[in-house]
Structure formats: structure tokens, C-alpha cells
Amino acid sequence: MGTMTVEETWAAPQATESLNAEVTVPGSKSLSNRYLVLAALGSRPVRLTGLLRSRDTDLMIRSLEALGVDCRIDPDNPTSLEVLPPADGRFTGGARVDCGLAGTVMRFVPGLAMLADGPTRFDGDRQAYHRPMGPLLDGLAQLGAKIEYLGEEGFLPFVLTPPDHLTGRVVTIDSSASSQFISGLLLLAARADGTMTIVHSGEHLPSLPHIAMTVEDLRQAGLEVMADEARCRWSVEGRGAAGTQLPNRVQVEPDLSNAAPFLGAALIGGGQVCVPNWPDRTTQPGGLLPGYLETLGATVEMVPDGQGGTSCRVTGGDVIHGLGDFDLSPAGEIVPSIAAMLVFADGPSHLHGIAHLRGHETNRLKALVTEITKVGGCARELDDGLAIEPVPIQDMHGAVMETYADHRMATFAAMIGLRIPGIRVRNIGTTAKTMPDFPGMWAGMLSEGRRG
Numbered sequence: 001m002g003t004m005t006v007e008e009t010w011a012a013p014q015a016t017e018s019l020n021a022e023v024t025v026p027g028s029k030s031l032s033n034r035y036l037v038l039a040a041l042g043s044r045p046v047r048l049t050g051l052l053r054s055r056d057t058d059l060m061i062r063s064l065e066a067l068g069v070d071c072r073i074d075p076d077n078p079t080s081l082e083v084l085p086p087a088d089g090r091f092t093g094g095a096r097v098d099c100g101l102a103g104t105v106m107r108f109v110p111g112l113a114m115l116a117d118g119p120t121r122f123d124g125d126r127q128a129y130h131r132p133m134g135p136l137l138d139g140l141a142q143l144g145a146k147i148e149y150l151g152e153e154g155f156l157p158f159v160l161t162p163p164d165h166l167t168g169r170v171v172t173i174d175s176s177a178s179s180q181f182i183s184g185l186l187l188l189a190a191r192a193d194g195t196m197t198i199v200h201s202g203e204h205l206p207s208l209p210h211i212a213m214t215v216e217d218l219r220q221a222g223l224e225v226m227a228d229e230a231r232c233r234w235s236v237e238g239r240g241a242a243g244t245q246l247p248n249r250v251q252v253e254p255d256l257s258n259a260a261p262f263l264g265a266a267l268i269g270g271g272q273v274c275v276p277n278w279p280d281r282t283t284q285p286g287g288l289l290p291g292y293l294e295t296l297g298a299t300v301e302m303v304p305d306g307q308g309g310t311s312c313r314v315t316g317g318d319v320i321h322g323l324g325d326f327d328l329s330p331a332g333e334i335v336p337s338i339a340a341m342l343v344f345a346d347g348p349s350h351l352h353g354i355a356h357l358r359g360h361e362t363n364r365l366k367a368l369v370t371e372i373t374k375v376g377g378c379a380r381e382l383d384d385g386l387a388i389e390p391v392p393i394q395d396m397h398g399a400v401m402e403t404y405a406d407h408r409m410a411t412f413a414a415m416i417g418l419r420i421p422g423i424r425v426r427n428i429g430t431t432a433k434t435m436p437d438f439p440g441m442w443a444g445m446l447s448e449g450r451r452g
Contacts, residue, residue: 011423012413013418013443015270015271017446019316020271023262023445025255025277026052026258027051027079027255028255028284029054029255029434030284031213031284032051032057032060032252033104034104034108034187034217036051037064038221039246039250040067040069040112042221042245043243047081049252050254052079052252053078053079055433055434056100056104059100059102060104061081063105063109064083064109064112067095067109068091068092093118095113096123099122099123099124100124100125101131106156110145111184114140114143114162114166115191118162121157121158122156127361127404132155135181136185140160143167144164145160145163146160165193166188166192166238168195168236168238169194169196172201175200176202176203176205180210186211192238192240193240195235195237195238198233198234198236200232204356206332207285209283211229212227215234217283218244220250253282255284256279256285256286256289257333259275259286260337260338260411261337262275264337264341267296267316270316277310286331288331296320297316297321301315320342320345321345322349324348326349326351327353329353329354333408335354335368336408336412339386340412343375343379344393348387348390351386351388352384352385353385361406361409362406364406367402368386369386370402371402371412371416374399375396375397375399376395378391399424400424401423405430407432407435410427414442
């Protein structure tokens with residue numbers, strides 16, 4: 001495939017009028033894929049409603065089907081799906097699992113393959129070959145798996161041959177590169193015979209809220225889980241073949257991290273943006289977003305939506321404040337959206353605790369520095385994060401921005417284009433990873449402001 005021309009790029013629209021929009025955000029990717037796995041690990045059918053339908057969740061559904069799980073999508077509502085696990089609790093071996101570029105698929109599904117009746121081959125997009133897998137696979141090897149690497153050791157592609165039996169034990173890994181390694185082992189622990197304890201041996205553990213989300217979901221599925229975050233130890237009382245027991249019907253929360261570009265648009269473009277169905281309590285790292293936006297200078301209100309729910313309404317102020325030295329380790333996935341706002345801030349920001357972003361869909365720290373510099377902004381990498389310095393808006397300019405096959409880099413570029421004219425984005429379609437129609441949602445947000 002040749003280099004895409006400028007004519008084939010997406011012209012990021014500017015916010016020429018004050019915003020006044022309501023944006024309904026699709027279901028959480030993190031919760032959708034966790035619930036899909038937990039339903040597959042159970043012993044009876046589970047109906048998931050409000051499920052995100054995107055490339056990542058479709059890859060998860062296809063992975064489960066390859067392993068013998070029956071996933072029945074409601075023809076009248078594609079966000080409603082019934083998961084029927086195998087009757088005997090044993091997954092089908094001999095499958096090939098396509099992970100695409102989905103971290104949850106490549107880090108959660110190998111655990112399911114531990115319960116198959118034969119080997120499973122894992123592969124994915126070319127970019128996925130650079131996403132680390134070694135600590136997870138080392139943990140599975142401690143549980144009796146045999147791993148045959150088909151490329152570089154510690155990365156896709158590989159073949160996993162399961163043990164004859166899964167017995168609970170202590171598994172020690174270094175999960176510094178991704179909290180998903182811990183989550184993948186915790187999900188598998190539900191089907192162990194006896195107690196499984198997962199110990200993190202590294203000095204740093206990113207995205208602890210995502211592990212807390214997995215723990216909460218396991219408890220919702222009837223498991224006893226002990227979480228000692230201070231000592232980086234988690235124990236699950238495995239239920240063997242009985243597995244998990246989610247409620248018959250589970251409603252998926254909206255993806256709060258995907259709300260970040262839209263709510264952040266209120267600060268960059270001015271005016272207000274409202275996201276309905278905001279949960280009163282959540283394990284999503286995106287739940288920290290309202291507090292971050294207030295620190296940046298926004299007014300944030302939680303208002304009744306008139307239907308028994310709550311909306312998060314964000315109104316931009318006169319300026320966006322720099323954050324100074326700021327720890328973003330609990331919510332690394334919203335860093336690109338925070339960075340887009342900080343490009344237009346009134347002071348410097350040094351974002352810390354996010355070194356693990358170098359191992360996401362792309363090296364997000366390097367990508368953010370490259371793209372901010374490209375438009376005339378000022379940014380540099382830190383050992384554990386990112387520094388962004390203020391630059392007058394008149395000194396910044398349009399450019400063709402790259403997305404690196406990374407959905408959050410694409411939405412970052414769209415946010416930059418709200419204030420800088422002449423921004424074009426290459427491969428905006430990569431946003432389909434978590435939002436099937438991001439360009440349409442973005443245009444709708446801006447058109448609402450013009451109508452208002």
C-alpha cells in the first residue's frame with residue numbers, strides 16, 4: 001500500500017462557534033471485553049447490553065467464537081449480545097486467534113487458551129508485533145503452558161499449548177509494561193482449582209485503576225478476590241469448572257475515556273459539551289476526567305438527565321491552565337486528550353508516571369512529541385512522561401498529522417484541529433477501534449454548537 005496523499009486525509013474541522021452539544025458516547029471498551037471474557041468463563045448464558053461494537057470488541061467476539069463460545073448478536077440491536085459458554089467448560093483447541101492491535105485480546109485471550117483441549121495460535125497486526133507479551137506468557141508458563149514463539153521471543157506471533165489441568169499457585173511477573181498482564185492472569189484465576197495469587201515484582205505498576213476494574217468485575221461474577229495494592233499482590237479463590245457467574249443481564253457503562261476528546265473540546269473550542277449516562281460510581285480510569293478538567297480550568301457539573309440518570313456537563317473557561325508537575329499514572333489512556341488541551345495552556349506541564357505509554361498501539365510519548373512539534377508546539381519526552389511548554393497560538397500552524405494506527409492519536413489530532421486551521425489527519429478511520437463513527441460524532445458536536 002502506497003503513501004496516502006493529502007487529498008485522502010481527513011480535514012479536521014475548526015470550532016468557529018462556541019460549542020453547545022450533547023454527545024452520547026458508546027459503551028466502554030475495557031468493560032465490554034472484560035464482560036465478554038467473564039461470560040465465556042461461566043457456566044450459563046449471559047446477555048450483555050450497551051456493548052461497544054468496534055474493531056476491538058469484534059476481535060474479542062471472533063476470538064471467543066474461534067475457541068468454541070457461541071456469541072449471538074441481537075439482529076435488531078447490535079449492542080446486545082448473548083454469550084453461551086461451552087457446555088463442558090472446555091474451549092476448542094486448534095484455533096487461530098487474530099488479536100489485531102487490541103491489547104485486551106492479546107493479553108486476556110491467552111488465558112482462555114489455557115483451558116482449551118489443544119494448542120492455540122495467536123497472531124495480529126504488524127504493529128502488534130511490537131507490543132510486549134513476555135511477562136504474561138511467562139506467568140502462563142509458570143502455570144504449565146508451553147509457548148512456541150514464531151517470531152521474536154516475548155511478542156506475537158506464538159503458539160500456546162495448555163497444561164492438562166489448571167491448579168492455583170503463586171505466579172510472579174513484572175507487569176511494569178502493562179497492567180493488562182495482571183488482569184489477564186486474574187481473569188484466568190477464576191477457573192483454577194484452588195487459590196491463585198498474582199504478584200507484581202517490578203518497581204512501577206501502571207494503570208492500577210484497570211486492575212481494580214478487573215477485581216470489581218470478578219467480584220460481580222461471584223469470585224472472592226483479595227487485593228493488596230500496597231504489596232502488589234492479588235489472590236483469587238478459583239472455582240474450577242464452575243467458573244464465573246455474572247448476572248443473567250449486564251449493562252455496560254459508556255466509555256469515559258472516549259468522552260475525553262468531546263469534553264476536552266469545550267476547553268479548546270469554548271462553550272459547553274454534555275455527555276449523558278455518566279455513572280455515579282465507576283472503576284473506569286476515565287472517571288478521573290472531571291477532576292482533571294476542573295484543574296485545567298473548566299467548570300464541571302453533574303446534572304440530572306430527566307430520565308433517572310446523570311450527565312457530565314463541561315464548560316470551558318477563558319484559559320486552559322498548565323498542570324505543572326502532575327502524576328497521570330492512574331489514567332494513562334486519556335493522556336493524548338490531556339496533551340491536546342495542554343498545547344493551548346497558559347503554562348508548562350510535566351506529566352509523570354506514564355512511561356508505559358511507550359508500549360501502547362504506538363510509542364505514544366514519542367508520537368505526541370512528534371505531532372505537537374509538527375504544528376509548531378513545544379514538547380519533549382521525559383524519562384517517565386511528557387513535558388509540554390506554552391507557545392503563542394499565532395506561532396502554530398496547520399500540518400498533516402499522523403495517527404500511527406492509534407485511535408487516541410487520531411482523536412488527539414482532531415482536538416488540535418479545533419483551534420489550529422489547516423490540520424489534516426491521516427487514517428482517521430483508526431478511531432473505529434473504539435468508536436465506529438468518530439468523524440460523524442465530531443461533526444455532529446460542532447454542528448450542534450452552530451445551531452445553538
